[in-house]
Amino acid sequence: MTSTKTEGMSIKFGPFEVTKQVFLTTPHSYALVNLKPLIPGHVLVCPLKSHLRLTELSPVEITDLFSTVQLTQRMLAQKYFPVPGDLMSGSFTIAVQDGPDSGQTVPHLHVHVIPRRKGDVGDSPDVIYTKMASEDGNIGGALWDTERRPVPAGSMPRIEDADRSARTHEQMEAEAGEYRTILRELGVQ
Ligand code: AMP
Numbered sequence: 001m002t003s004t005k006t007e008g009m010s011i012k013f014g015p016f017e018v019t020k021q022v023f024l025t026t027p028h029s030y031a032l033v034n035l036k037p038l039i040p041g042h043v044l045v046c047p048l049k050s051h052l053r054l055t056e057l058s059p060v061e062i063t064d065l066f067s068t069v070q071l072t073q074r075m076l077a078q079k080y081f082p083v084p085g086d087l088m089s090g091s092f093t094i095a096v097q098d099g100p101d102s103g104q105t106v107p108h109l110h111v112h113v114i115p116r117r118k119g120d121v122g123d124s125p126d127v128i129y130t131k132m133a134s135e136d137g138n139i140g141g142a143l144w145d146t147e148r149r150p151v152p153a154g155s156m157p158r159i160e161d162a163d164r165s166a167r168t169h170e171q172m173e174a175e176a177g178e179y180r181t182i183l184r185e186l187g188v189q
Contacts, residue, residue: 002026002071002188004180013046014108021172023179024072024188028064031072031113033175035166038131041080041115043179045069050108054098057109065111069094071188072113078182080115091116093128103133 003025011019011030023043024031031045045068047061057065073092074085081090093114097104112132121127 002068004183004188011048012050012108013044013110014050014106016106020169021176023176024068024075024183026064026068028061029068031068031179033172033179035172037167038128039114039116039120041076043072043076043113044110045072045113046108046110052107052109054096054109069111069113071183071186073115074186075179075182076113076115078186079178080117082117091125093125095129095132097132 004023006019006022006025009019009022009025010017011022011025011032013032018032021032021035022030023033025048028048029045030048031043034042034044037043045065047057047065049061051057051061054062073087073094076092077087077090078085081087083089093112093116095112095114096109097112098109114128116125116128121131
């Protein structure tokens with residue numbers, strides 16, 4: 001069942017307990033708010049089972065995962081798009097860093113869903129990919145063994161990332177609550 005409720009569940013993102021950050025669950029997937037969003041609305045969609053790589057998912061799981069991405073996009077468009085809810089009035093970056101050499105730092109497959117607006121990361125919208133690969137979402141990296149831990153890629157200065165501090169549980173829970181409310185307005189209980 002697709003639901004905004006997580007009562008009685010214990011949801012993990014890699015090694016992290018994230019139940020209170022989760023705003024959407026489905027039979028095989030969940031969506032959570034980000035500890036360090038690159039820009040406002042940057043969330044993650046994951047399989048409930050802690051698969052590491054995209055190719056590990058069954059057809060049922062992958063269909064469920066990307067259906068959850070679509071629902072998450074509809075929800076985010078209500079809050080972040082110039083014409084709320086009009087999917088054509090804004091854009092998204094949807095990305096998977098599938099393995100440490102591509103920048104994956106948390107050992108649990110996740111899809112980045114990022115609502116985009118003109119000029120949000122500077123002159124080129126592609127800068128988001130450099131930020132994603134170099135971001136100190138490498139908090140996850142500390143938990144990988146040293147041989148496999150990804151080295152941040154990209155040529156962006158790290159200063160912005162250093163400034164981008166992890167948010168408090170209260171901030172993340174408030175954001176998750178806001179998204180649950182929007183989802184309920186869209187008919188997801
Ligand atoms: P990647 O570099 O593709 O593995 O992305 C990891 C993502 O997970 C980054 O966007 C991080 O900010 C995010 N992240 C890391 N730890 C947590 C956490 N405990 N809760 C929510 N998001 C997290």
